[in-house]
Amino acid sequence: MKFFAFHLMPWDRLPDDFAEKYDTAWTWLPNEMFDPEHGGELYNNYLDQLVLADQLGFDGVCVNEHHQNAYGTMPSPNLMASILARQTKNCRIAVVGNAIPFYDPPTRCAEEFSMIDCISGGRLIAGLVVGGGPEYYSFSKNPTFAREMYREAFDLILRAWTEPGPFEHYGKHWKLKYVNPWPRPIQQPHPPIWIPGAGSRETIQFVAQRRFAYMGIPYFHMDFFQRNFDVFRDECEKCDYTTDPEQLGWLLPIYCAETDEQAWAEYEPHLWYFVKKLLKGLVVFPPGYTSARSIAGIQKGLLQFMSTCETREDIEAGGYAIVGSPDTVRQKLSERIKKLGVGNLLGLFQLGTLPHDMTCKNMKLFAEKVMPGLREELSVTLTS
Amino acid sequence: MKTENKTLNIAGKKTQLTILGEGPPLLYLHSAGGETEPIAFHHKLAEKYTVYLPAHPGFALSEGLDQIEDIHDLAWHYVDLLGELNLENVPVVSYSLGAWTAAEVKLMRPNLIGPMVMIAAAGLHVDGSPMEELFIDSFDKLRELLFFDPKGQEAVDYFPADTNDPRILMWLRAREATARVGWNPYLHDPKLAGHLHRLNSPVQVIWGRHDKLIPLAHGEYYAKHLPNAKLTVLEECGHMVPYEKTEETATIALDFLGSV
Numbered sequence: 001m002k003f004f005a006f007h008l009m010p011w012d013r014l015p016d017d018f019a020e021k022y023d024t025a026w027t028w029l030p031n032e033m034f035d036p037e038h039g040g041e042l043y044n045n046y047l048d049q050l051v052l053a054d055q056l057g058f059d060g061v062c063v064n065e066h067h068q069n070a071y072g073t074m075p076s077p078n079l080m081a082s083i084l085a086r087q088t089k090n091c092r093i094a095v096v097g098n099a100i101p102f103y104d105p106p107t108r109c110a111e112e113f114s115m116i117d118c119i120s121g122g123r124l125i126a127g128l129v130v131g132g133g134p135e136y137y138s139f140s141k142n143p144t145f146a147r148e149m150y151r152e153a154f155d156l157i158l159r160a161w162t163e164p165g166p167f168e169h170y171g172k173h174w175k176l177k178y179v180n181p182w183p184r185p186i187q188q189p190h191p192p193i194w195i196p197g198a199g200s201r202e203t204i205q206f207v208a209q210r211r212f213a214y215m216g217i218p219y220f221h222m223d224f225f226q227r228n229f230d231v232f233r234d235e236c237e238k239c240d241y242t243t244d245p246e247q248l249g250w251l252l253p254i255y256c257a258e259t260d261e262q263a264w265a266e267y268e269p270h271l272w273y274f275v276k277k278l279l280k281g282l283v284v285f286p287p288g289y290t291s292a293r294s295i296a297g298i299q300k301g302l303l304q305f306m307s308t309c310e311t312r313e314d315i316e317a318g319g320y321a322i323v324g325s326p327d328t329v330r331q332k333l334s335e336r337i338k339k340l341g342v343g344n345l346l347g348l349f350q351l352g353t354l355p356h357d358m359t360c361k362n363m364k365l366f367a368e369k370v371m372p373g374l375r376e377e378l379s380v381t382l383t384s
Numbered sequence: 385m386k387t388e389n390k391t392l393n394i395a396g397k398k399t400q401l402t403i404l405g406e407g408p409p410l411l412y413l414h415s416a417g418g419e420t421e422p423i424a425f426h427h428k429l430a431e432k433y434t435v436y437l438p439a440h441p442g443f444a445l446s447e448g449l450d451q452i453e454d455i456h457d458l459a460w461h462y463v464d465l466l467g468e469l470n471l472e473n474v475p476v477v478s479y480s481l482g483a484w485t486a487a488e489v490k491l492m493r494p495n496l497i498g499p500m501v502m503i504a505a506a507g508l509h510v511d512g513s514p515m516e517e518l519f520i521d522s523f524d525k526l527r528e529l530l531f532f533d534p535k536g537q538e539a540v541d542y543f544p545a546d547t548n549d550p551r552i553l554m555w556l557r558a559r560e561a562t563a564r565v566g567w568n569p570y571l572h573d574p575k576l577a578g579h580l581h582r583l584n585s586p587v588q589v590i591w592g593r594h595d596k597l598i599p600l601a602h603g604e605y606y607a608k609h610l611p612n613a614k615l616t617v618l619e620e621c622g623h624m625v626p627y628e629k630t631e632e633t634a635t636i637a638l639d640f641l642g643s644v
Contacts, residue, residue, distance in 0.1 A: 144449075
């Protein structure tokens with residue numbers, strides 16, 4: 001069982017009347033709301049939090065890529081990962097991931113990931129993603145080509161890492177006479193690959209067929225994760241192998257404080273900022289982004305999305321976030337990790353307005369009072 | 385009214401074709417909304433013409449979207465289709481996405497297409513009059529965007545109410561097929577404006593005064609830069625011209641086609 005600290009690097013100053021005045025925290029949200037001075041403070045706090053995760057003994061830290069939004073102000077996770085490659089010592093650095101259809105040419109991703117792998121001494125986990133629905137609006141990239149661009153970019157990156165260059169690539173979307181990236185990654189044949197998904201059958205099959213790792217995109221009801229992970233396991237069986245729990249990851253907000261009551265009292269306003277403001281407009285499926293049938297299915301899944309929650313009870317019943325004393329958090333996580341059969345827990349310890357000191361306290365309590373017990377208990381359960 | 389449904393094989397693409405009415409041939413090219421089943425407007429046209437109503441690749445039961453990468457591929461599909469139907473110099477009534485397609489076909493093969501009716505046509509970028517965002521999820525907002533009266537019966541009948549509507553899969557397919565050719569550049573061909581002087585058949589441009597998706601300035605641009613065009617503007621009408629002004633639009637179209 002591995003524990004990761006996941007960071008979105010969210011914007012913490014959306015106005016009080018945001019919910020009434022704006023339809024979305026994405027794409028069309030006026031960027032005048034971004035205050036660069038404050039942005040600098042946030043980025044530094046956020047990096048400090050991830051460095052702290054390394055010091056606290058987390059197995060890894062996660063950064064990710066989003067564009068033109070308040071939910072995750074990290075358009076280049078590779079910049080952050082390269083800083084972390086220097087400032088952390090032991091943990092894995094998971095970039096989850098680069099939205100490769102937007103890299104022109106995608107070999108740029110192969111190059112940058114190799115740099116991070118080299119600087120970190122081979123600690124990179126390479127996430128390769130299709131890019132979120134809203135980003136096909138932000139970049140005016142045609143979403144009806146999203147999947148085929150993704151596959152072409154993916155294969156090209158893998159070849160760039162594993163095949164001696166220079167070689168030619170004449171694909172549909174990129175035509176490259178010389179593919180010959182310097183540098184190459186330390187990890188051979190290439191860094192571990194993680195692929196996040198929101199439940200599209202296409203993504204689940206793709207990951208299972210290639211034996212990579214599938215990261216459940218968060219904020220859904222437990223039942224929705226369970227269905228997707230079960231489908232993933234079935235797809236692996238169809239490919240004649242049994243899923244390794246390390247092939248599955250589960251991301252969710254976690255908050256620990258001294259007691260259950262204190263945890264909820266401290267956390268709740270920040271949780272609702274996240275749910276009601278930052279999540280607004282996140283789940284968008286532009287035309288052709290995935291098959292019409294998958295979109296129709298995911299639309300039903302959206303009835304089980306965290307933004308439908310109105311009360312603490314809704315959050316707890318759906319398992320959308322784990323909040324409480326270390327004992328409560330440990331007990332709930334243990335039960336659910338076993339049920340879901342995942343080998344990677346990606347905790348979201350900061351989710352917007354949560355102040356820096358509270359985020360650090362949350363992570364410390366988790367690392368000191370939750371993680372060790374879970375490690376012991378789950379190393380037995382998951383591997384047996 | 386005489387109606388015939390066919391499935392054609394157009395250069396390997398399975399294509400749904402409905403043929404409506406009797407009389408000389410007329411090609412109708414449909415909009416992003418996918419009016420691929422006959423609507424009242426088609427019936428009006430079919431009183432005087434044999435109306436050929438094909439569904440674009442990816443719409444209704446037509447396939448072959450994987451062979452379409454941009455508007456020109458779609459236009460070439462119609463070059464093939466007109467060849468298959470043995471039609472030349474055929475009058476065309478076209479609406480929105482279909483009108484843009486008709487213009488591209490006319491530029492590629494001028495002999496295939498005769499006089500044209502272009503209703504609320506996509507295809508241009510007009511500085512200062514941007515088109516609104518069509519690819520949004522909210523049906524309520526789309527109704528507001530497309531109809532002069534978003535609460536009218538046409539608006540209620542025409543749109544899925546929500547994602548549980550049984551028409552949703554066809555709706556998603558139509559959206560995808562539209563996005564394939566119209567996502568970027570957004571619903572236009574940057575080179576089309578420079579070609580308009582070559583499109584010299586008689587053209588009747590029809591526009592709704594209150595079109596929010598494609599503002600009237602686009603209609604004025606077409607009328608001004610096409611060598612042989614006139615513009616008729618309909619009052620109290622949005623983008624959904626054939627739905628909102630069925631009789632009036634059909635009369636304008638038929639009068640025009642009868643006069644050229």
